[in-house]
Amino acid sequence: MADPFSTVQTELPRDRWGRPLITPPDGGDPVAYTRCTTFVGCLEDTYHLGQWQLRMAVLGMSRRKDLILAASAIDDPTDQYQKRKLNDIAKAAKDAAAGDAAANTGTAIHTLTERIDKGEGLGDYVPEEYLPDLKAYADITKGLAYAEIEGFCVNDALRVGGTYDRILIFTAEFLDNFERVNGFRLRWPGRNALGVLTPQGGEEIQPGEAAIGDVKTGHVDLGQGKIAMQEGVYANSVSYDHTLGTRSPLPGNPSKEWGVVVHLPAGTGSARLLWFDIAAGFEAASTLAKGVQGWRKRKDLTHVFASTSVTVQAGPTLVEQIKAATSYTALQGIYAMNSAKWTPGLTALATERRAEIEG
Structure with missing residues (x-):
């Protein structure tokens, strides 16, 4: 007889769309939660991203004559199979223009920063041109500790699940070093009487206090809203253990007001730490994003008030x-x-x- 305890579920189960399957708080069969990136992505302005992808596709076509020939063979772009072929051609064109190079580089650097934070080595070979990026990351985060790295959490009220990059802890070493370099103690951001964000306007940060952290290797200016919402949802979630279907408070009790982004633009050899207003982000996620998601699920917006059907006898084959x-x-x-x-x-x-x- 097979050992019923020999098979251990090590990976988070997901449905065919990649949504995490979560055991409800009161038990029962797992249900699909929306991925956090998808949930907050409904409010993201994708215009500039779309324009960039079009530029890369056009540039790539100019470099691949075989793709021009393949595209010229398409005679019905509405046909499902030919649409799929056009999608493949467009992706190949974008790749030919190195459209995915930045994404691949960013993913690799992101993985290496995780190894730095875990105290692991960088491996046998890291391209020399990226060593300044990793050195800048190590310098800017020196002294920070981590309550958790790549932890999965859920917000049951929103039925959202996702993986945060870090829960970082401000240590005495980090805070003392910040004061030594900048000449003042690090404080949480605050707001003035008009509600305008004022860096260093809040309470002085004490050793042991924590914040949700995120590592970004690309542009952050155009994605501020999405980042703030995503970190806000994480900060207002609970840790989830899929092997037991249980929940627990987030380690470190991170701030629900402010999150941190380590901005490490790939290939620049520079890094900076950014505060993000995740209280505002969570408010948007729990009202605007939830409203948009609900609106998209509406199936009661149209009603038939007249109909007819005609049967046409098929002609000879x-x-x-x-x-x-x-x-x-x-x-x-x-x-x-x-x-x-x-x-x-x-x-x-x-x-x-x-x-x-x-x-």
Whole structure:
């Protein structure tokens, strides 16, 4: 008899769309939660990203004559199979213009920063041009500790699940070093009487206090809203253990007001730490994003008030038409009307029928 305890579920189960399957708080069968990036992404302005992708596709086509030839062979862009082929051509063109190079580089650097934070080595070989990036990351984060790295959490009220990059802890070493470099103690951001963000306007940060952290290797200016919402959802979530289906408070009790982004633009050898207003981000996620998601699920916005149906009797098939033809001219007419879907088998059948007619 097989050991019922021999199989251990090590990976978070997901449905066919990649959504995490989460055991409800009160038990029962797992249900699909929306991924956090998807949930907050409904409010993201993708115009500039779309324009960039178009530019890369155009540039890539100019470098790949074979893709131009492949595209010229498409005669019906509404056909599902030819649409798929066009999608493949567009992706290949974007890749040809190194459209995915920045994403691949960013992903690699992101992985290496995780190894730095875990105290692991960088491996046998890291391209020399990226060593300044990693050195800048190590310098800017020196002294920070981590309550958790790449932890999965859920917000049951929103039915959202996702993986945060870090829960970072401000240590005495980090805070003392900040004061030594900048000449003042690090404080949480605050707001003035008009509600305007004022860096260093809040309470002095004490050793042991924590914040949700994120590492970004690309542009952050155009994605501020999405980052703030995503970190806000994480900060207002609980840790989830999929092997037991249990929940627990986030380690370190990170701030629900402010999150941190380590901005490490790939290839620049520079890094900076940014505060993000995640309280505002969570408010947007729990109201605006939730409203948009709900609106998209509405299925009660249209009603039929009149209908009719007509049954059309199917005409004779091509085989039947060929067999019923009474002259070679009739056979030629059948071919002329159906040349686009003519097959060798129909040619053979028409030749046989012609012989019968003329014999």
